[in-house]
Amino acid sequence: MHEGNIDLPLVVIGKKTAYSSKVVRFLEKHRSVRVFFHEQTANPDLPGFYQLADVFVYPSVYEGFGIPILEALASRTPVITSRGGCFAEAGGPSTLYVDPMNIQEIAEAILRVTRDPDLRKKMTETGYMHASGFRQEEVAGKVMNIYKKILQNA
Secondary structure: OOOOOOOOOOEEEEOOOHHHHHHHHHHHHHOOEEEEEEEEOHHHHHHHHHHHHHOEEOOOOOOOHHHHHHHHHHHHOEEEEEOOOOHHHHHHHHOEEEEOOOOOHHHHHHHHHOOEEEEEHHHHHHHHHHHHHHOOOHHHHHHHHHHHHHHHHO
């Protein structure tokens, strides 16, 4: 394997869109990676996909909070996502942040995670702890504490 090549299959989960059709046409022309598309994946099946992944790469520029990031972290999967925006809250300190428009930076981050077992272990453990703070019970407890403080000050 050449130093810059990444020899991993790419699994894409999501609805078919005009953009995904454009990606498929590009891949057919420049087939250099193994790509598997799963258009209809039930929510209960998602943890299995995350858990089987070496890394979850989410280089997005148009997302909201980043629920898939939390799902991957809760599944003990290292995450690489976009720098800036709202993703730092979802990704926490263990996530690697990249410029989503910089292919080289994304590739380097993937290689770091897949080639460095110590980094991978740290990302997995710290990421899981971070995601646990977003469990329904944790969030509900925090909201209840806010309500109690408001009522005490009313």
